[in-house]
Amino acid sequence: MSLTVEERDELRSTARSLCDRKSPSERVRAVVADPPGFDRALWDEMVGLGWSSIHVPAAHGGSDAGYAALAVVLHELGRAMVPSPFLASAVLATSALMCSDNNALASELLGALVAGGSIGSVAFASTDGTYEVSRLTTGWERVDATVRLNGSSGFVLDADVADVLIVGACSDDGTPAVVAIDSASAGVRIEPAASVDETRRLFSVAFTDVVVAEERMLCEPGARAEELLDQILAVGVIAAACDATGATERMLDRTADYAKDRMQFGKPIGSFQAVKHHCANIAIAVEASRAAVNAAAVALDGEPNAWARNASVTSSYVGPACTEACGFGLRVHGGIGFTWEHDSHLYLKRVMLDEVMFGTPSWHRRRLARTVIESVQEEELQRS
Amino acid sequence: MSLTVEERDELRSTARSLCDRKSPSERVRAVVADPPGFDRALWDEMVGLGWSSIHVPAAHGGSDAGYAALAVVLHELGRAMVPSPFLASAVLATSALMCSDNNALASELLGALVAGGSIGSVAFASTDGTYEVSRLTTGWERVDATVRLNGSSGFVLDADVADVLIVGACSDDGTPAVVAIDSASAGVRIEPAASVDETRRLFSVAFTDVVVAEERMLCEPGARAEELLDQILAVGVIAAACDATGATERMLDRTADYAKDRMQFGKPIGSFQAVKHHCANIAIAVEASRAAVNAAAVALDGEPNAWARNASVTSSYVGPACTEACGFGLRVHGGIGFTWEHDSHLYLKRVMLDEVMFGTPSWHRRRLARTVIESVQEEELQRS
Amino acid sequence: MVVHEPGGNLDELRRSVREWCATHIPKDWQDQQRGATNDELVAFLRWWGAELRATGLLVPHWPKEWGGGFSIPEQVVIAEELARGGAPRNGLYHVGVFNAAPTLVHSATPEQQQRFLPGILNGEVWCQGFSEPNAGSDLASLQTRAVLDGDNYVVTGQKVWTSWAQVADWCMLLVRTDPEASKHKGITLLVVDMHSPGIEVRPIKQAYGASDFNEVFFDEVVVPVDQRIGRENDGWAVAQGTLAAERAIFILEMTERLRLNGIEAAVREAAGWRLESGEPALEDAGVREAIAESYAEAEVLRHILNAMIENVIRGVDVGGTSAIIKIFYAEVIQKLMRAVTGWQGVRGQLDEPLLECAGWETGFWMNDYIHSFGHAIGGGTSEIMRNVIGERMLGLPR
């Protein structure tokens, strides 16, 4: 049951107002300076408002408002650069479970995530930061009736506060699997891996003979597991692009405001065409990114076959556009924009992490090229 | 014996003045409309002034002023978009003979080229327009004591008026050779292949059992022939870049003039920062290209080992920079710049042909990458 | 026979249009039209316009009473299917169908609508006399004068960049009626019979070889007062009033042509080609990334257009988005053309006969590249569009 335009506007304005009050940039800076690096009370409030389960079907206790609604929340969290386990838990872990074939497991874990008693995250990147299943650096094998994990995963969001970790692993013979584990399991070691973007919390997770029951697999190993990992990845790409769009929109607002206020040569600098056109270019990036991520989010509520393609389209455009836009936003602010005190670099660093967190635009373009070229060739075959 | 700075300035001003008088753009448009597509009287005058042999050693009757002097002439010919066999004959054919190991042949043919009684050209591209020796589409074989050519070459400049053709060919076993033939030889067929740039004259040349004496080889077949072809290519790349720089410089002058004269909103459009910055960007491209081609031309007078690297550096920067600059020059002219009557498109088309005539920037970058990466790796080896 | 009535099921409409395209678009029209003379081109476009009219697809966006009546979602379907089917472009009737008609529907009297709209539907050609030699980016400084003389305006002046003026029946003409007023005031919109005495049309050849542009000279041309659209001195507002939705749907068709035909053509071009190194172009990472990047940009453009059309339906102001779309479209197209000419190398620089009625989708990439500059210049330069975004959308000072 998707939201009407009015309901979406309403959600946006509620979210913005909460973020404005609870997460102005001074607060963000203060929060990231000390452990745990995010505002637990704000996170609890977000859970309480139902944001973290806004796209979850009613059967699992969610609001059933679809990914289009989730996109609105993500945009606003990006706008305010909120540090929180939202992406890890509400987006990645929750989506993984929603896509899972293991209904019992999904019900159990989604229940806890939706109620907010539990935080989740997904470990599905290699230690090199790649999502190609064949290059995963966490392995699995069957030992008796259990699954055993060994190896490590990189770039796991908020792993230190996650209760449940969903792990993508690949066996020696190249068969992928996806399992849910308790992060407190024996053999799990979590190490921080700080990112340049201080509003995000990355970790590497090492697994040494971690024993998991077979029933904790989200789906059959093999092709279906690969598909599931691809689905989580697609959700991640689109979610990160929503975040980047929100941050860039805020950068646009602040840049335009600065251009109206800052006087040089007796005029507001925004009256100079060079500055005006930089601002216009940022506005183009924001409008285009917003249209792209909204369309991609709406499509997440529909046919999963198109997820990967839409994710790659989104990655190809949104990441580079937002990075370039925030760079110009910083430049329009001049020396002030180049200081640590000013928020320009925070926006820029956040969108740059968003851009590559779930695969580089170049990798996504190459994936997309495969699809596009194949479909042209099929069309040709049909015609001939 | 290279020119002093003052002599170079003098040469530039003589050349510019001649081109201004004899080859204004109306004249260029008239000349290309009818056969032979260039101004024979002007070409004779250029030969008479010694331009076509300005870089040829005195021993062969040239001025011995080096490639740095030739670059000045090429720049001015590009500035005025002069249609002429200069690039084919004075640059490519002459340079091929200057690099040749066959002194008797070089003496004989250079003598005729320098005196102006003869026009030369070089056929060393495949019908696809590639210069990779292994992909040449003209083959050669030894039959008795002669060389026999079969196949065809593409993108041969001014072949219809060339008396002598220097041909790059590759045998079935992959051995390259370079031979000079009389273009009137039996079995040579020359077909026009008009380019979008109307100021240039391209042809394809087909060879059917063309018989050439062994003595007409410029060098030993094999590695040395490949090296020689690479040398001709390097000269071609740098010469085309000189031409593009000249054309872009003229585009800059015309664009800046237009921006000063054209009034909109009650002001010269050059006072608007958007236009001013487009002009500044064109100026950057021109200044950088000029520095690049001058340095590359000076280096042609020195160590041939660096020719290929310098050519690829030149191609990587100058072609794309001049194309982009001329495109912005056209845009600054608005609707007028988009008409056939205005010269903007002529400059743009000329520099676009210059950009790819001797290999695309992308191909040259890949060649350059090989050199750069190898030299880094060697340096590392040395250090370790 | 009309292919489909308005108001039915969207999927059925799509099927009908697709089927009609498959059976009515001549497979070889591009080959036939390559290198065509101007007369052949005009004849072909008149024939194609008649085909569309007969099927009810010439003016889907018009009000039902005048021969249209398709909803915006239906118009989107029709535009998408014409693009997908590789239909010839409808350049000859573009001004009449997409610019003049919406302005007439919006601002003309019922009598004027009755007089002009059926003509447009029946194949009369319109042109648009806005720009002048000294009024380009600064359009409001136009100087063509109209003086009221009894029941007529007498028009004297010069227009430029007037597409299809050489065959047009009517001209939507902006003239200055009050030289004393500030420059945006004092402008009036007239409909001028292009067969009137005193009009001289001189063709302008464009940088890429086509000659559909013209200069138009008006020497005391008599225009009856009842051919004035809107009030006197209110022409600037009337001309700006052309609805955004029509423009968005037109660009949507162009975007679909890019996303489907343009990308497909680029893939085919690459598939038939080896890079200089000998590597098949279609296996090269750089070529593949360029194709994917352009495809993604075309998709994003489609999303912007759809969002804009949604906003139009909701009655939200979309002025800034229009400017964004114009810039985005120009840049996406130019980037693709440049990428393909880039990997074609010197072979791509060989001349080929023009295929004028295909816009930029001619498969003659170098020409299409030169053509693409027109998008950054005509109808408001990208620089002026960036001013619009900065000032109207972001509120930056002039």
Added chain:
Amino acid sequence: MVVHEPGGNLDELRRSVREWCATHIPKDWQDQQRGATNDELVAFLRWWGAELRATGLLVPHWPKEWGGGFSIPEQVVIAEELARGGAPRNGLYHVGVFNAAPTLVHSATPEQQQRFLPGILNGEVWCQGFSEPNAGSDLASLQTRAVLDGDNYVVTGQKVWTSWAQVADWCMLLVRTDPEASKHKGITLLVVDMHSPGIEVRPIKQAYGASDFNEVFFDEVVVPVDQRIGRENDGWAVAQGTLAAERAIFILEMTERLRLNGIEAAVREAAGWRLESGEPALEDAGVREAIAESYAEAEVLRHILNAMIENVIRGVDVGGTSAIIKIFYAEVIQKLMRAVTGWQGVRGQLDEPLLECAGWETGFWMNDYIHSFGHAIGGGTSEIMRNVIGERMLGLPR
């Protein structure tokens, strides 16, 4: 011991400097300095400055009488070899050696030269007080006031973006001495003792983490009249008079660092890395093209610099070229940093300790990318530089 006297053979100079670099630059200085505190950094840079001074390479571009005397071609060789040898950057003394000294040589009295130049050579640190919070791009609108009181100026105001003010001994300060005059007039250049009472320095942390910038507050700071450089109210011209050659040679050193060390670092980065697809990065066409493109751009920048240096020697005006070089340098560096962070993917987003004394050559590419924005902003934004090119070089109207 001085490594080489001026006026000798160029090849021998090159050999000497290369050998000195090989034996005197600590192999592990980057590792040692990574994550250094500000005090450690300053100590290291003082040590390095002393090393250069002892070898005669600190001020090769100064007049012979003051400890330099190398010809421009010799300076080029020294700059190239310091770059090639991977020398630490000499940031701490940059203002003194490259900005203050040339200005003093050009515009100061013999007494002033005698007083200040030996100090610079001997390790006194200088800073430059030009920009103010409300005078950035519009530098000439600066408001820091100096009022003459007997034999002293009394200075009150605020400067910003003042590198190394926290450890500086002297400041080249632009002040307003005539508030009635038009804004470029009425400015005077003073040398201020940074240990004077009334000066407060507050560090500004930069976007990439370093803290060498400062705000400097002047509260009735007394500056003797004999520390004025040039005439009163002529400070704008005096400050602009800094010779172009020194700047060109400094950027030449930076360009050599880019062409040699920067590209080498990028190749090493790629050599140790696989793309997400698993392909070795160094075998990827896109990565290879990006490396070659940056290499070519650095080469071209070197050619522009050499051409400019030739023109300086010939006495040709190079004002426009200076602006071109500033833009070109900023863009080349940013493009390379962006390319490398691009293929590094998410791994490149991990935080690492700063290596401040290496400028942008730290091997921490994401940081170097953020750092690279400084080049487009500091010392005249790229936008202001484009104005300079348009107006001074092309004669376009303001």
